[in-house]
Amino acid sequence: xxxxxxxxxxxxxxxxxxxxxxxxxxxxxxxxxxxxxxxxxxxxxxxxxxxxxxxxxxxxxxxxxxxxxxxxxxxxxxxxxxxxxxxxxxxxxxxxxxxxxxxxxxxxxxxxxxxxxxxxxxxxxxxxxxxxxxxxxxxxxxxxxxxxxxxxxxxxxxxxxxxxxxxxxxxxxxxxxxxxxxxxxxxxxxxxxxxxxxxxxxxxxxxxxxxxxxxxxxxxxxxxxxxxxxxxxxxxxxxxxxxxxxxxxx
Numbered sequence: 741x742x743x744x745x746x747x748x749x750x751x752x753x754x755x756x757x758x759x760x761x762x763x764x765x766x767x768x769x770x771x772x773x774x775x776x777x778x779x780x781x782x783x784x785x786x787x788x789x790x791x792x793x794x795x796x797x798x799x800x801x802x803x804x805x806x807x808x809x810x811x812x813x814x815x816x817x818x819x820x821x822x823x824x825x826x827x828x829x830x831x832x833x834x835x836x837x838x839x840x841x842x843x844x845x846x847x848x849x850x851x852x853x854x855x856x857x858x859x860x861x862x863x864x865x866x867x868x869x870x871x872x873x874x875x876x877x878x879x880x881x882x883x884x885x886x887x888x889x890x891x892x893x894x895x896x897x898x899x900x901x902x903x904x905x906x907x908x909x910x911x912x913x914x915x916x917x918x919x920x921x922x923x924x925x926x927x928x929x930x931x932x933x934x935x936x937x938x939x940x941x942x943x944x945x946x947x948x949x950x951x952x953x954x955x956x957x958x959x960x961x962x963x964x965x966x967x968x969x970x971x972x973x974x975x976x977x978x979x980x981x982x983x984x985x986x987x988x989x990x
Contacts, residue, residue, distance in 0.1 A: 749858075749864065752856055752859035753859045755859075756778070756781065756859055759777070759781075759821075759824060759826055760774045760775075761774045763824055764817070764820050767820050768823075772817060772820065773807075776801070776807055780797070780801055781827075783797040783800045783801050784851070784860075785851075785856070785857040786800070786861070787849050788849055788857045788877045789848060789849065789877035789880045789881060791848055792846075793846060794811065797849075798811055798814045801814070826851065826856065827849075827850065828850055828852045829847035829850055830847060830848040830850055830884065830899060830900050830911060831847055831848075831899050832848075832901070833899035833900060833901045833909075835949075836953075836958065842903045842904050843901070843902075843903050843904075848900050850881050851881060853885060857878060857881065858878060872927070875927065876925075876927055879925055879985075880925040882985060883923070883925040883985055884911055886985060887913055887988065890988050891915075894916065895915070896913055896915050897914050898911045898913055899911065899912045899914065907945075908938055909923060909924060909942060910923060910924050910925045918959055920962060921962060921963035921964070921965050922943070922961045922963070922965070923967060924938060924965070924966045924967070925966075925967045926966055927968065927969045928969065929968070929970060932968065932982060935966045936964075936966060936976065939961075939964040939966070939980055940978060940980065943961055943964065946960050946961070964979060964981065965981050967983055967985050968982060968983070970984050971984055
């Protein structure tokens with residue numbers, strides 16, 4: 741690995757050390773345990789892009805290093821890390837197209853910059869090529885980060901949709917004027933068909949709801965998008981747009 745590539749990895753690792761040893765206590769002048777902060781961040785990294793509950797992550801933290809931590813302490817550290825813009829969860833989008841008991845409502849765990857998760861897990865770009873499930877979760881966070889960055893001037897926000905039938909949109913981009921896009925993140929071309937079927941089924945459910953509940957309609961999605969790691973952008977015959985992540989800046 742070239743020296744410059746090693747340096748890139750060190751930037752994130754040094755940043756994490758500074759956050760845990762200095763920033764997390766400096767943010768509100770409240771002394772916090774560096775080791776506990778690191779363990780909480782590592783648990784977040786292991787559960788990136790998932791809907792895991794805080795109680796599950798707390799059990800992971802306590803069991804891994806035999807360190808004491810209550811749920812109140814865990815929440816205190818998480819709140820500090822959110823204020824430092826290190827971690828950033830994504831809230832659920834719960835349109836009335838399914839029973840509320842069916843739709844997942846737990847926050848999706850995430851980082852403001854996915855390189856932090858890569859560093860916390862001790863991974864390299866080479867290692868990620870052999871750990872495709874982890875890479876897929878990291879890629880989803882890359883997509884969220886870039887979409888939020890490029891839509892910042894549109895007063896946008898993001899959410900996600902996932903129900904117990906595993907129908908999902910990895911995230912939903914909402915604009916201030918009510919328009920929104922359902923977005924799936926797929927690394928390889930083999931996953932595009934599955935992602936498209938999810939988005940089209942969600943659109944169908946919304947349309948079906950509107951036919952039954954004409955007085956309380958839900959706006960249909962303005963765009964159905966699959967962000968990929970590929971190189972070619974195109975629109976499928978069913979209207980789903982396939983966009984390589986690298987094309988967003990253009």
